[in-house]
Amino acid sequence: MTKAAIDVSILGKSKPYESLPDTFILFFCTFDYLEKTLPVYTFKTICSEDNRIELGDGITKIIINSKAAEHEKNEKLKIFLEYMNGKVSDDEFIQRLERRIKEVKASEELRREYMLVNTIERDARNDGWKAGIVQGLAEGEARGSYQKALETARNLFAMGLSTEKIAQATDLTIQEVEAIALS
Template sequence: MNKSFDDLSIVDDYMFYRVMEDTDICRKLLNIVLRDKVEPITEIELQKTIADGGGAKGVRFDVWAKSKSGTIYDVEMQAINKKDLAKRIRYYQSAIDISVLERNQPYENLPELFILFFCTFDYLNKGLPVYTFHTICNEDKTIRLADGITKIMVNSKDAEKEVNPELKAFLHYMNGKVSSDPFIQKIEQRIKGIKENETLRREFMLINNFERDARNDGWIAGMQQGLQQGMQQGMQQGMQQGMQQGMQQG
């Protein structure tokens, strides 16, 4: 069941990317996770879509941010565990790489890339509030492949285990617990402003209606396809049975 606009929280896609539209909030959250290593954000795109005309699966990113040095941050909120997060991250990385490297450019021009998923569940079931992945050599764990990709899964389910107080407060906030932490209060004020914005309220309603209609159209198309396939199979089966009976009687 879809939430109403007034009931949206930070873990809902629309509210998350509207909050992260504020470059200061976006950079602050990234710095909390990445320990103050994020440069000023110069570009932010919401719901950035990469569609391949050749028929490959398209991708839509919640928040696509770029720093002044060109580092790209894909920041996602995931409230439902679809059991595909590892492969999804793999595909997101490939889609981003293809979209940013123009023809005839050398591979060295690929920017540093961070893919962060903030999850309300523990995808790996290992009890860590943060999982950070780099490409490491199996034979010697001290050797790291400098491919420029960092993949991070943040798990709010184990918020209490997080030692960083700011990140801990944000993870609890994802779980619905509002604190007096200054950053959380800044987000709360941002959300309040969003909910008071009638233009954004109408936008959310339009998006909801569009997605609902798309789902309904897909359901109807699926039913029609299923009926057509069923009719075709029934006709083929009937013809085969008729031919067999005719041969037996003959």
């Protein structure tokens, strides 16, 4: 769910945007998404040019990383992280959580809602993977085309063609062709 979708669901009709409460987006991961071995990663919107400037948009993203449970100093959070990793616990919070999970699984309406959210999340993740694959293929194709153009330019240069003709034939710049001539 995007920040805009969250805002729309919270903001009442005719209420000013400024009345929105702060938004916390939590990601519970059973893998170390950022590979820095922190149990919790917290992000706020910071200016890239000056990290002392915060946007103040009220958005906080928190990634909970269960794989770093042994590094967590807060005992309650450590128990929760261990629970995420499959460790059974008699902790009161974990027991309440277990009961709530059973209720959700038993409720057809809540189960459908959970599955819908899960499907949306999976679709978003798949779209991201697909976009990454398409981008990777495009970049690979572009690099391959460029390498082929360089190879063709070397061959044309060896045949005695002028720099201008080689640039025209290969779509390389004059400077790129001249660099080949100098190498």
